[in-house]
Amino acid sequence: MGRRAKNKQSAPEPLDPKPTPSSKKLGKRKADSDDLDGKQSQRPSKKVKDGQGNPKAKTKVTSKPTKGSKKKGKSILSDGQDSGDGWEDIDDDVHLKAHVKSLFDDGDEEDPDAHLDLDEFDLDNVDDEPLRGQLQEFDFDTDEEEEEEDDSPKAPVGKRKKSKQAERPLKIIPTASDASSSDSDASDDDDEERVTMVNMEARSKALDAHAAAEAELDAEELRGGAQENEEDEDVDMDREADEEGNMDAEPFHLPTTAEREEEKARGGPDLQVVQRRMRECVRVLEKFSKRAEKGRSRSEYTGQLMADIASYYGYNDFLVEKLFQLFPVAEAIEFFEANEVSRPVTIRTNTLRTRRRDLAQALVNRGVNLEPIGKWTNVGLQVFESSVPIGATPEYLAGHYMLQAASSLLPVIALSPQPNERVLDMASAPGGKTTHIAALLQNTGVVFANDANKVRTKSLTANVHRLGCKNVVVCSYDGREFPKVMGGFDRVLLDAPCSGTGVISKDSSVKLNKSDRDFTLLSHLQKQLILCAIDSVSPESKTGGYLVYSTCSVTVDENEAVVDYALRKRPNVKLVDTGLSFGREGFTKYRGKTFNPSLNLTRRFYPHVHNMDGFFVSKFKVEKRTKAQSAPVDAEMQEPVDEAVDQEESAGFDSEEDRPYLEDAKRRRMKAKGLRVPPRNKAGPGLIRAKA
Numbered sequence: 001m002g003r004r005a006k007n008k009q010s011a012p013e014p015l016d017p018k019p020t021p022s023s024k025k026l027g028k029r030k031a032d033s034d035d036l037d038g039k040q041s042q043r044p045s046k047k048v049k050d051g052q053g054n055p056k057a058k059t060k061v062t063s064k065p066t067k068g069s070k071k072k073g074k075s076i077l078s079d080g081q082d083s084g085d086g087w088e089d090i091d092d093d094v095h096l097k098a099h100v101k102s103l104f105d106d107g108d109e110e111d112p113d114a115h116l117d118l119d120e121f122d123l124d125n126v127d128d129e130p131l132r133g134q135l136q137e138f139d140f141d142t143d144e145e146e147e148e149e150d151d152s153p154k155a156p157v158g159k160r161k162k163s164k165q166a167e168r169p170l171k172i173i174p175t176a177s178d179a180s181s182s183d184s185d186a187s188d189d190d191d192e193e194r195v196t197m198v199n200m201e202a203r204s205k206a207l208d209a210h211a212a213a214e215a216e217l218d219a220e221e222l223r224g225g226a227q228e229n230e231e232d233e234d235v236d237m238d239r240e241a242d243e244e245g246n247m248d249a250e251p252f253h254l255p256t257t258a259e260r261e262e263e264k265a266r267g268g269p270d271l272q273v274v275q276r277r278m279r280e281c282v283r284v285l286e287k288f289s290k291r292a293e294k295g296r297s298r299s300e301y302t303g304q305l306m307a308d309i310a311s312y313y314g315y316n317d318f319l320v321e322k323l324f325q326l327f328p329v330a331e332a333i334e335f336f337e338a339n340e341v342s343r344p345v346t347i348r349t350n351t352l353r354t355r356r357r358d359l360a361q362a363l364v365n366r367g368v369n370l371e372p373i374g375k376w377t378n379v380g381l382q383v384f385e386s387s388v389p390i391g392a393t394p395e396y397l398a399g400h401y402m403l404q405a406a407s408s409l410l411p412v413i414a415l416s417p418q419p420n421e422r423v424l425d426m427a428s429a430p431g432g433k434t435t436h437i438a439a440l441l442q443n444t445g446v447v448f449a450n451d452a453n454k455v456r457t458k459s460l461t462a463n464v465h466r467l468g469c470k471n472v473v474v475c476s477y478d479g480r481e482f483p484k485v486m487g488g489f490d491r492v493l494l495d496a497p498c499s500g501t502g503v504i505s506k507d508s509s510v511k512l513n514k515s516d517r518d519f520t521l522l523s524h525l526q527k528q529l530i531l532c533a534i535d536s537v538s539p540e541s542k543t544g545g546y547l548v549y550s551t552c553s554v555t556v557d558e559n560e561a562v563v564d565y566a567l568r569k570r571p572n573v574k575l576v577d578t579g580l581s582f583g584r585e586g587f588t589k590y591r592g593k594t595f596n597p598s599l600n601l602t603r604r605f606y607p608h609v610h611n612m613d614g615f616f617v618s619k620f621k622v623e624k625r626t627k628a629q630s631a632p633v634d635a636e637m638q639e640p641v642d643e644a645v646d647q648e649e650s651a652g653f654d655s656e657e658d659r660p661y662l663e664d665a666k667r668r669r670m671k672a673k674g675l676r677v678p679p680r681n682k683a684g685p686g687l688i689r690a691k692a
């Protein structure tokens, strides 16, 4: 029964399923291209606090070899075996160096002038006191706030809705990935028990018995399967409703409106009730006609499920609905779950200062446990545990790396800047991507790093200096002023200001502080910025002529709708392949809207699928305008609000509600430009049309 039941508990199907990746140890999961498009085989790792506390955690390097005390002949892995996850046992420091070198030999640039020799630093005199004590929790004070959390708008403090989930993080829906994960965990454990002459026979017998039991179950399933029909399946599903296996569990009853009111008056449901109700609603919604209570509608189940998600995970109702709609029902729960878990800590090697293998070597020597992120990047490293604050090592201070989310490498990889090019990073602070671009240009050409927020350009400038970028000009304009400020760029990156719905695990205030109006205004700003970004690209560029538009948000309004708008407004641009080897295709249709079919060339990244922040990346090629296509460069900036809103209406926005906000924004812009702003009571749409 257990096995059949497990098979029937229909797991959410990935949109682009791939074989389940083999499991990796908790705390060691990497955002590997192997499993990027498939379901995660297990929960993403939480921030590692204490690598010594877990006897199962294999610490690659437990301490920094002290000066003059090389551990000749001593393996760094406790059992002296290949761990099976790409790390081999290493006998001494010399081998360790050779090993690290080989691990990181996959495409680091070999420009001898492009990096500092670590020997230049007196690393031996660095106080290694922390290595002797308990492993510390990572301290990211130095940059995380600037480099990561600043990716999403800061939220006001104090507006907190207590999430029930915080009381007990638990997976609501057992998924296929869980099943395979536990299977592969088991086999991992088997692998870890070393086969010896003594246990070989017992192990072999156990394996035979296991195989026989499996065969018997298969046969039983085949016999049963011949008579099975969907009704039986439902009966089974109902009978196993209690996850503890209690067959007498009450059949699920969806509360009526009156019962919900009553429940509210009693102070809300308890955790177990919410958990079970979410599970049951998902189950019913997956096979509504068979499983729904008589007389109850689909929207009642969906409404209950969304209300429970909001209270369990602590979101406002509006955002739950917006995010819920992006996924099939069960997958939506996976997305919300993933937002409760920190993403892996990752750093980007600054190839202007060092090479990845040298950086890895230096950090390994300090007691940092790390690995390359995946095949798709030759500069990224994932940090599993560290005995030193990763944002304050000598290498960090010397600019050998940037603390940077794996997802934020993607837009720059897609941009693919070439030496000697002129590049604009239109919204660049605090400079994670700017400094990456500078490094790919190998300090040639020029990067104009712009950000409208002057305060934020301070951390941008600091990072530019720390990382030794000599080809960066920092400026502070509203991006909508480009290309009037300057144009003719070979490539432009617009990493747009956004709602941050992809980085909720970093900034949970997004759960509560985003409203419909925020999305409308953001989308409008993004549309204005993208047109200016397109017009800043030189279609005559010999080597480029590209724009990359990205956000750390997963909503369609901020991504596909913006890109589609740009394609409609600028017939001289087309979407091209991002060059990224993974990621889900962008939507070409969404809730009744149809976008340009080429939107399938854009890429979406999700925390629950790719174990990285939610992200969107698109790449445009800008071509010369034909005479028929040419329009005044800033036509849209002066565009009557009516027209802008019309565009938005076609993408499903509520123009009436937005109109006052859009007009206010227009008034502020006019004021800033020194134009006469008519009195507010006369400022109807006609006025703006007249002004334009």
Ligand SMILES: C[S@@+](CC[C@H](N)C(=O)[O-])C[C@H]1O[C@@H](n2cnc3c(N)ncnc32)[C@H](O)[C@@H]1O
Pocket (backbone or CB within 6 Å): 147, 150, 151, 152, 408, 426, 427, 428, 429, 430, 431, 432, 433, 434, 450, 451, 452, 453, 456, 477, 478, 479, 480, 495, 496, 497, 498
């Ligand atoms: C997602 S963050 C950029 C992160 C940056 N690309 C990085 O990798 O470090 C968006 C940035 O857009 C800036 N911004 C907001 N409105 C802008 C505008 N109208 N023009 C230019 N920059 C703007 C914000 O100040 C913020 O720094």
